[in-house]
Amino acid sequence: MYGFIKGVAEEVEGAAVYVNAGGVGYELHVSTQTLGRVKMGEKVKLYTRLWVREDALILYGFYDKVERDMYDRLITVSGVGPRVALAILSGMTADAVAMAVLADDVAAFSKVPGIGKKIAQRLILELRGKLEKADFSIGSFSPAQAPAGSAAQEALAALVALGYTASEAAQAVGAAASESTVEDIVRLALRQLDQR
Incomplete structure (x- = not known):
């Protein structure tokens, strides 16, 4: 529905940023990564995803397309909804998530509050194939690509x-x-x- 919202960041309330775009104040739930990059009183462009529930319409905002694309992949994992995906992106950058998946690093996900070993393993299992083709700046080395004994x-x-x-x-x-x-x-x- 909304691809991005461009306007002035006017307020922060918890993990939400209020962006004034054309006289309308949009409440966007954001990760701490995005929150750290938004400067109050300045123009901002946040890429968005709309989550529809029976009782609410919730708008999620992302500073760049890389973070939004990782969010899109995270919510495809069974047991991971928008809030959990945002918690993961608050604890790790999109590139760190991709690297943890490709390196089978359960411990990296387990450091995120609310992510246990089972969900971490599920994230790795379900995202591995989806991230190998993705464009994340994780360097040229993937443990899976290096020959054994190299x-x-x-x-x-x-x-x-x-x-x-x-x-x-x-x-x-x-x-x-x-x-x-x-x-x-x-x-x-x-x-x-x-x-x-």
Whole structure:
């Protein structure tokens, strides 16, 4: 129904932003990621999704199409409704969600309040095929694409053994995968992880 709403961000109430567009104040429920990027009193363009219930029409807002597209994928998972999807996007960026799915990182999802191990596993299982073709900036490395026993796979395993989550390790290995030895990849990946 609404693709986006463009106007002035006038108020914040809880997790909702009120946008004045043409004299109409739209209440948009947003993630903390989006909320952190919206500046009160300034123009904003939020991409939207409308959720229709028997007793309400709820408008969800997203700072960019990447976050909205991830929201669209999240709500296709059984047991994940709009509020849970928004909670996930409040705890993780869309790119982090994609990386966690591709890296089978149950722990990354379990850090989000309200997401238990079963839902985390379901998210990974149901989203894996939908995200491999998606355009998220998760780097060139996907653990599933690296050959078994390769330097990248061994470096990933080493970083996970050091206590990093699979998604953190995969992102760092992706940035350092141009190196040829396990030691070089791990050294560069650790430098990148220390800078965060």
